[in-house]
Amino acid sequence: MEADEVNENTDREPTGETRNQKLQRNIGELLQELRVAQAGVQILFGFLLTVVFTPRFEDASGFEKGLHMAAVLLAVAATALLTAPAAWHRLLFRTGRRDEILRVGNRVVLVGFGCLAGAVTLTVALIAKVVFGTTALVATGGFVVLLFGLLWFVLPFRLPHDGQLPRHPADSASPRRGLTRKP
Numbered sequence: 001m002e003a004d005e006v007n008e009n010t011d012r013e014p015t016g017e018t019r020n021q022k023l024q025r026n027i028g029e030l031l032q033e034l035r036v037a038q039a040g041v042q043i044l045f046g047f048l049l050t051v052v053f054t055p056r057f058e059d060a061s062g063f064e065k066g067l068h069m070a071a072v073l074l075a076v077a078a079t080a081l082l083t084a085p086a087a088w089h090r091l092l093f094r095t096g097r098r099d100e101i102l103r104v105g106n107r108v109v110l111v112g113f114g115c116l117a118g119a120v121t122l123t124v125a126l127i128a129k130v131v132f133g134t135t136a137l138v139a140t141g142g143f144v145v146l147l148f149g150l151l152w153f154v155l156p157f158r159l160p161h162d163g164q165l166p167r168h169p170a171d172s173a174s175p176r177r178g179l180t181r182k183p
Contacts, residue, residue, distance in 0.1 A: 023098040030085060030105055037082050041116055045075040067126045074119035081112030117148035
């Protein structure tokens with residue numbers, strides 16, 4: 001074994017994990033998060049695909065059809081972006097490139113979440129337009145953008161980060177149970 005491999009597998013993180021174990025755990029967590037997000041994308045995408053085959057869609061205005069197409073394209077982008085890290089992991093998992101998969105995958109997933117939020121926003125706004133008119137489109141679209149923006153992109157930075165909430169059970173031990181941190 002090369003010296004780098006020995007250090008990678010024997011150097012311990014503050015969590016007690018080796019660097020390789022931590023990377024493996026982080027990849028697993030990323031892929032699990034993507035499973036949750038992908039379910040929403042699949043449901044939305046399926047709905048968007050079926051809408052064009054309804055009789056009412058033929059009577060939609062050019063603006064409404066344009067909103068629908070934009071929502072479909074954002075759903076396609078979200079699907080591609082949110083599944084890419086899983087494909088990368090499958091292709092590269094034996095090449096020792098977990099660092100790159102995590103670093104780039106994290107960025108791609110964040111863009112994918114943005115596309116998903118956009119697709120949901122346009123879909124809900126389009127529904128509001130068809131049911132209630134243009135004013136409802138603007139109000140509903142604005143509300144949905146605000147909701148996603150706050151919950152997905154603002155609130156996470158407002159969460160406490162003073163060490164009281166462990167990121168992972170292995171990252172710290174509960175003092176109430178008499179456990180101590182691993183060296």
